[in-house]
Amino acid sequence: MSAPVALLEVADLVKRYQGRGWRPRRRTVYALNGVSFSIAAGETLGVVGESGSGKSTLGRVVVRLAEADGGSVRFEGTEVRSLPRRALRALRRRIQMIFQDPSGSLNPRMRVGEAVGEGLEIHRLGSRRDREARVRQLFEEVGLDPVYADRYPHQLSGGQRQRVGIARALAVDPTFLVCDEPVSALDVSVQAQVLNLLKQLQRRRGLTFLFIAHDLAVVRQLAHRIAVLYFGRIVELGRTETLVRNPRHPYTRALLSAVPSPDPERQASRIVLEGEPPRPTHLPPGCPFFSRCFHPPKSARCTTELPLLRPVGESMVACHYAESS
Amino acid sequence: MGGGLLEVRNLTIRFPAGRERASDTVPVAGVDLDLARGEILALVGESGSGKSLTGLALLGLVPHPGRIGSESRIRLEGQELTGLKGEALRAIRGRRIAMVFQDPLTSLTPVLTIGTQLREALTAHRKLPRAEARRRGQALLAEVGMPDPATGYDAYPHELSGGLRQRALIAIALAGEPELLIADEPTSALDVTIQAQILEMIDRLRANRGMAVLLITHDLGIVAGRADRVVVMYAGQIIERRATLALFRSPGHPYTRALLKAIPRLDTAALELTTIPGSVPHPGEWWTGCRFQPRCGEALARCATENPPAVPLAAQGMSRCWLPAEPEP
Numbered sequence: 001m002s003a004p005v006a007l008l009e010v011a012d013l014v015k016r017y018q019g020r021g022w023r024p025r026r027r028t029v030y031a032l033n034g035v036s037f038s039i040a041a042g043e044t045l046g047v048v049g050e051s052g053s054g055k056s057t058l059g060r061v062v063v064r065l066a067e068a069d070g071g072s073v074r075f076e077g078t079e080v081r082s083l084p085r086r087a088l089r090a091l092r093r094r095i096q097m098i099f100q101d102p103s104g105s106l107n108p109r110m111r112v113g114e115a116v117g118e119g120l121e122i123h124r125l126g127s128r129r130d131r132e133a134r135v136r137q138l139f140e141e142v143g144l145d146p147v148y149a150d151r152y153p154h155q156l157s158g159g160q161r162q163r164v165g166i167a168r169a170l171a172v173d174p175t176f177l178v179c180d181e182p183v184s185a186l187d188v189s190v191q192a193q194v195l196n197l198l199k200q201l202q203r204r205r206g207l208t209f210l211f212i213a214h215d216l217a218v219v220r221q222l223a224h225r226i227a228v229l230y231f232g233r234i235v236e237l238g239r240t241e242t243l244v245r246n247p248r249h250p251y252t253r254a255l256l257s258a259v260p261s262p263d264p265e266r267q268a269s270r271i272v273l274e275g276e277p278p279r280p281t282h283l284p285p286g287c288p289f290f291s292r293c294f295h296p297p298k299s300a301r302c303t304t305e306l307p308l309l310r311p312v313g314e315s316m317v318a319c320h321y322a323e324s325s
Numbered sequence: 326m327g328g329g330l331l332e333v334r335n336l337t338i339r340f341p342a343g344r345e346r347a348s349d350t351v352p353v354a355g356v357d358l359d360l361a362r363g364e365i366l367a368l369v370g371e372s373g374s375g376k377s378l379t380g381l382a383l384l385g386l387v388p389h390p391g392r393i394g395s396e397s398r399i400r401l402e403g404q405e406l407t408g409l410k411g412e413a414l415r416a417i418r419g420r421r422i423a424m425v426f427q428d429p430l431t432s433l434t435p436v437l438t439i440g441t442q443l444r445e446a447l448t449a450h451r452k453l454p455r456a457e458a459r460r461r462g463q464a465l466l467a468e469v470g471m472p473d474p475a476t477g478y479d480a481y482p483h484e485l486s487g488g489l490r491q492r493a494l495i496a497i498a499l500a501g502e503p504e505l506l507i508a509d510e511p512t513s514a515l516d517v518t519i520q521a522q523i524l525e526m527i528d529r530l531r532a533n534r535g536m537a538v539l540l541i542t543h544d545l546g547i548v549a550g551r552a553d554r555v556v557v558m559y560a561g562q563i564i565e566r567r568a569t570l571a572l573f574r575s576p577g578h579p580y581t582r583a584l585l586k587a588i589p590r591l592d593t594a595a596l597e598l599t600t601i602p603g604s605v606p607h608p609g610e611w612w613t614g615c616r617f618q619p620r621c622g623e624a625l626a627r628c629a630t631e632n633p634p635a636v637p638l639a640a641q642g643m644s645r646c647w648l649p650a651e652p653e654p
Contacts, residue, residue: 050518051487051516157605187371187605188544188588189371189583189587189605190601192589192598192600192601193602196600199596199597215517216591220589220591220594221589221595254518256591257521260549261546261590262573263549263590270521270550272525273521277486
């Protein structure tokens, strides 16, 4: 991909959580540890990782729902981390977020139409009459009958609630959406509907997505590029097609092979990892994947020297022995 | 495969009308299951299909005020389980049939060590000296792949990772040496790489112990390489029953076909994913005619008004549909 102007540029992002508890047992967990990437306008960057990889923290830090401890987040060239309150509010008209569980992110006592219109009100967009018309239009855009606007979240199905979550995010006309596990709470038969909707919206509105999910098969449907996160670091970053067909990091290979597949023929070649992941408070000095690594050339070097993200083939890979995959 | 172990006929679960419900609801209607020793049967369905309730019913755990209908039969090696109470039920539950649930953190007591909870399960059905219980408990932990059984035995649940907690929970379920393990979404809360490990381990237990497994899941993907046979539930009914390979190669019911197409694939990215319109009906919101008909792309006129027949397919397969079955390859 030629390098168009980056809409979002993240460099060396660090987010720590200090363990509570008594002194000797207090440990620091690095949820993000030197994460760098950029996203071009109109692009979807998929972020995959398992629990504890830092993927949700990444989304939250980008929209400043959590404050980073180091590094920079630049949106259209402006440093997001140092934005004062007022400017932050303006930024949030440009960046919106979609969460996993719409029943957790929607106020149960607010009609969903009001929930969608709330953003317009907060940003003082249009008159009351305009806003009502706008809400109706948004409902139609996400494929919901506007009569649902008068209902409460519990009166809707999971798929309909997620459509409300999307309409609410779109209300202020953002250019950039952070989607954190937007379909993982939905039934399989409904997942595809929501994924298609997100694709359509991207085409129609030219939206840019940071698409976070644990399910590679889902991410693969939308992402132009994919970053694989493991214990707060990107271990592989590349074009979707390349990463899926020619993964270089052993963790990416294991992750790809573990994706449940409804294809009985694909079962035989499965890699089942041995061993347990390390505890986030007790990461080894070398490669965090070493304890589970099955890559034959692994060596003592992996236990002492942290592999850094570097170009290998068409991708970026953090493995000392990526060339021999 | 050994002889028949479990036989379920016409399992029907009713929730009577009351403050929460305007009329009787029947979230599980006429379910038949057969399970042989050493076999893995997958019970697949989306939310509201009745799959979990079916699993609970086998242990007499249908939540209040639900009831198993008098027409239902649940037999374990010929012994009728419906209507069992007290001691008689306890001799089955946890002993001959055990169950593990999705979230090991809520199934384990946070204030007791894994060892204490294992010992409790080991001594529930027989007397054992403490040291012997410890020895057997650690052997069970080793059997389920706990890397360091002695440490695991003395650990509290919060000290273990999600994957190890699920292993511990399965070890506790094995304490009564059950002939049937009901695993309700045993890996849905786990990361995919851990999921693969746990499923592998369950398969090994089945082979080594000759134990039957009823694997309840929403994920057809985890079924593909593991189950011997699959039963697909939709809206309280079984709509298809097949040998696993046959189901994936030539799904018989339009719902199964649509569901398989709707699963996002790793090997392809379509511009537009295949979808199933609408959503799963709420439990009990059933109607006459086929329950999938409003979402079905292949529905005929009669599907809306007449209940579809259970059409037999090859190798004890079945599809509940008015459409003529496609020839099997």
